[in-house]
Amino acid sequence: MKIAFFDTKPYDIPAFRKYGADYGIDFKFYETKLNTDTVELAKGFDGVCAFVNDTVNAEVIDRLYDTGVNVLALRCAGFNNVDMKHAFGRLHVLRVPAYSPYAVAEHTMALLLTSVRRIHKAYIRSRDFNFSLSGLTGFDLYGKTVGVIGTGRIGKVFIDICKGFGMKVLAYDKFPDKGIEADGNVKYTELDELFAKSDIISLHCPLTEETYHMIDENALKKCKKGIVILNTSRGALVDAEALLAGIKSRKVGAACLDVYEEESDLFFEDNSGHILEDDTLARLISMPNVIVSSHQAFLTEEALENIAETTVKNLSEFFEKGQCSNELCFRTDETVDCKNGKCF
Ligand code: NAD
Numbered sequence: 001m002k003i004a005f006f007d008t009k010p011y012d013i014p015a016f017r018k019y020g021a022d023y024g025i026d027f028k029f030y031e032t033k034l035n036t037d038t039v040e041l042a043k044g045f046d047g048v049c050a051f052v053n054d055t056v057n058a059e060v061i062d063r064l065y066d067t068g069v070n071v072l073a074l075r076c077a078g079f080n081n082v083d084m085k086h087a088f089g090r091l092h093v094l095r096v097p098a099y100s101p102y103a104v105a106e107h108t109m110a111l112l113l114t115s116v117r118r119i120h121k122a123y124i125r126s127r128d129f130n131f132s133l134s135g136l137t138g139f140d141l142y143g144k145t146v147g148v149i150g151t152g153r154i155g156k157v158f159i160d161i162c163k164g165f166g167m168k169v170l171a172y173d174k175f176p177d178k179g180i181e182a183d184g185n186v187k188y189t190e191l192d193e194l195f196a197k198s199d200i201i202s203l204h205c206p207l208t209e210e211t212y213h214m215i216d217e218n219a220l221k222k223c224k225k226g227i228v229i230l231n232t233s234r235g236a237l238v239d240a241e242a243l244l245a246g247i248k249s250r251k252v253g254a255a256c257l258d259v260y261e262e263e264s265d266l267f268f269e270d271n272s273g274h275i276l277e278d279d280t281l282a283r284l285i286s287m288p289n290v291i292v293s294s295h296q297a298f299l300t301e302e303a304l305e306n307i308a309e310t311t312v313k314n315l316s317e318f319f320e321k322g323q324c325s326n327e328l329c330f331r332t333d334e335t336v337d338c339k340n341g342k343c344f
Pocket of ligand 1 (some may be wrong): 206
């Protein structure tokens with residue numbers, strides 16, 4: 001089977017070649033992203049493989065359908081870049097529901113520690129033999145309250161890490177898993193209470209119409225002064241303009257962003273020789289209390305192996321049986337994993 005693989009990075013290739021050879025799947029690696037300009041490259045293939053910043057809108061779906069491509073294998077968990085309503089009945093959408101929640105949760109804590117202990121400043125100073133400590137005062141995480149929004153796979157691992165630091169955890173989820181309250185260190189609350197009582201807020205829910213800009217001007221107003229915002233989930237969960245205003249007004253004490261709402265044309269690429277057109281991102285990056293990483297949280301050896309293995313197994317299962325247990329289905333107002341066989 002031949003699969004057109006979009007938005008290829010050098011670190012993708014070894015594991016996909018290895019698992020592809022094991023399962024008889026031949027990948028054609030394109031550096032370009034999948035979008036309306038590049039969709040023709042999928043012609044003649046049995047399927048396409050896409051990542052978080054490929055654009056799978058209605059036009060791309062229709063053109064894939066017209067060229068006879070009926071399966072899209074996402075090599076990620078999130079699917080906010082796919083028009084699921086339009087895909088239903090035209091395109092089978094497979095995904096990797098979990099590959100390493102530890103990768104993302106550990107990166108979130110790495111960002112938090114870097115920020116609150118000013119490691120990003122200390123690293124640059126000591127490389128210049130500047131051993132002054134002025135301005136590097138941090139604060140203990142022990143005893144602080146962290147608000148975790150989204151207590152799925154990644155949120156739960158992040159909660160465990162926070163508990164290890166002796167932090168108190170407030171949690172919010174549309175579908176709470178009450179079991180995590182058992183040891184008395186985690187308490188589910190309403191969003192407003194989480195905003196009002198947290199010293200740090202970490203986002204681990206998907207981007208949907210409901211969660212779009214859940215951290216906006218109104219939410220920030222409800223937070224404590226000095227709130228630290230962590231976003232390793234999806235950029236548009238945070239209204240970047242409102243965050244910037246919160247930082248300028250000193251309401252927001254720090255922000256750690258692995259994702260950004262307008263990241264798709266910038267992240268994963270070397271833009272160091274270009275003039276950055278996005279003034280909001282440029283201003284955020286210029287702030288001493290903002291750390292931006294480039295959608296890097298997933299990037300561990302373990303995660304890359306798991307992503308390649310699951311993606312290849314998803315495709316192999318689909319080609320063999322015409323269905324896949326990791327297929328996404330669109331039903332009325334929500335998208336769900338299809339566990340019961342053929343989705344359409
Ligand atoms: P998951 O599906 O296991 O958990 C998501 C949780 O969010 C679930 O418990 C769900 O009930 C909850 N949720 C859904 N709608 C909600 C709402 N409106 N309000 C509050 N909670 C809501 O997903 P996961 O594997 O833990 O991943 C979480 C997110 O992390 C993904 O959606 C993805 O966007 C992001 N992610 C980022 C990276 C990265 O590299 N930065 C990598 C993987 C995943």
